[in-house]
Amino acid sequence: MKRAWQIQEAKNKLSEVVEEAVHHGPQVITKRGVEVAVMLSYVEYRKMISSQKKLSDFFSRVSSRRGRPRSCQRQERLKR
Numbered sequence: 001m002k003r004a005w006q007i008q009e010a011k012n013k014l015s016e017v018v019e020e021a022v023h024h025g026p027q028v029i030t031k032r033g034v035e036v037a038v039m040l041s042y043v044e045y046r047k048m049i050s051s052q053k054k055l056s057d058f059f060s061r062v063s064s065r066r067g068r069p070r071s072c073q074r075q076e077r078l079k080r
Contacts, residue, residue, distance in 0.1 A: 002024070002025055002026055002027065002028060003020060003024075003027055003028070004027075004028045004029075004030050004035070005017055005027060005028065005029050005030065006029075006030055006031075007029055007030065007031045007036070007037075010027075010029045010039070017029075017039050018039065020039075021039045021040050021041050021044075022041045022043075025040070025041075025044070026038050026039065026040040026044065027039040027040070
């Protein structure tokens with residue numbers, strides 16, 4: 001169960017927050033009522049990271065759909 005923790009409470013009960021994240025999913029941490037952070041288990045973190053794709057792959061797919069070459073090289077006159 002996702003739960004919101006005030007930052008001071010999360011600091012005082014860090015072990016409990018970690019256990020909740022491991023067994024019940026991401027835990028939201030708030031500061032003055034505003035959501036500022038999320039505690040999640042390492043397993044959930046790895047799932048999130050492994051599902052990310054490279055930004056260059058995205059641009060290659062987009063440009064190939066428009067009939068443009070896949071190369072994303074800088075023009076000589078624009079190099080620094």
